[in-house]
Amino acid sequence: MKNLFNISGKIAVVTGGSRGIGAMIARGFVENGAKTYICSRKEKDVTETAKNLSRYGECIGITADLSTVAGIEKFVSDIAAREEKIDILVNNAGAVWAAPLDEFPETGWDKIMDINLKSVFYLTQKFLPLLRASVRDDNLARIINIASVDGLSVPDFETYSYSASKAAVIHMTRTLAKRLAGEKILVNAIAPGAFPSHMTKEILEKNKQAMLKKIPLARIGEPEDIAGAALYLSTRASAYVTGTTLIVDGGWVETK
Template sequence: HVCPADLSDPAAPDALVAAAESAAGPIDILVNNAGLTRDGLALRMKDEDWARVLEVDLAAPFRLSRSVLKGMLRRRSGRIVSIASVVGVTGNAGQANYSAAKAGLIGMSKSLGQEVGSRGITVNVVAPGFITTAMTDVLPDAQKEALTKSIPLGRIGAPEDVAAAVVYLASDEAAWVTGVTLHVNGGMAMI
């Protein structure tokens, strides 16, 4: 089932969760994976670019999590996995808004994990490094080559690398793992 939503609309998460549950039943696993960038040096960053990134990359995952938690708490079971970024831990020049949003996502997930853990719900984060996606495809080849050289495992990550981490954190095997950030970055940042 596909339930489209504009996550920059504060009302969208509740409507999306209601539509998804109507179409497919109770939500047992939420993967917060919406994200965008509006890069620019802090001194030149427009307030709109700051706000837009925090709205989609941090506020929307919070609202989605809050929406699904209502049912998860009743069922005393659930998994929330949010996709952050290595940049949420290391920072990156020209990405103050994105770095702040992804760092906030990590902190929010730890707080939620403490709030709902006693009810059988785990809340974790996957923090990818440099992954082949539409967001990174636009980078110049020279920049991609330089980044690849900084990765000890010697390659750019694939979406499947991130998916495997998400599958683990959403699985029964990770039932005793909460509040954790799993870094999937090929050793790019050994945190």
């Protein structure tokens, strides 16, 4: 029982790992011995983060735009040129759009659905050969989809496409878990509450105190909170868990 959370020697891909939650998860993986690939659209950002994380282990940054299937195929082929298999895929890259109901634009719908939902499906599909290649009786491959508490409860903000995309990711996680269980590929999701990031910067600056009042544990999420959840869902500790969504929000949603 000593190595239940051992991720050492595994190969992981964390999409959108250049900052925020993706960088927190990538750091947790790298520090615990996993060779970790991160990506983002901005070469400078992803290179810099990969360089910083490489102080703790092995982290490689790749530039990619995951909003189209062509961009996803290019990203997967970049990884396939370097690796014969991957053990863990974290579908984390995402974006948010807020606008009043009467003005909500089509671009705010399509952009969010493309990166938050479509990319999760096609990254899974295109990475399957590399994930399948890592499966052994004692090594289940892992897919972790980063959803949100906004996919489980109605958000306070007018982020219509965002909350719909996250609810869809949670259900797609169940569907893919059922389909892939026989291939020893586990598919789970994490629904984070409030974590500091580029995405939440403005909301946290304006509403932090009000948000803290709603969170029973009375604090914003820290890197260890999300990295710990991802480590659990990547290791032997969770080998009997698939199709589930792990809520990491200080108790917010369950006590709403």
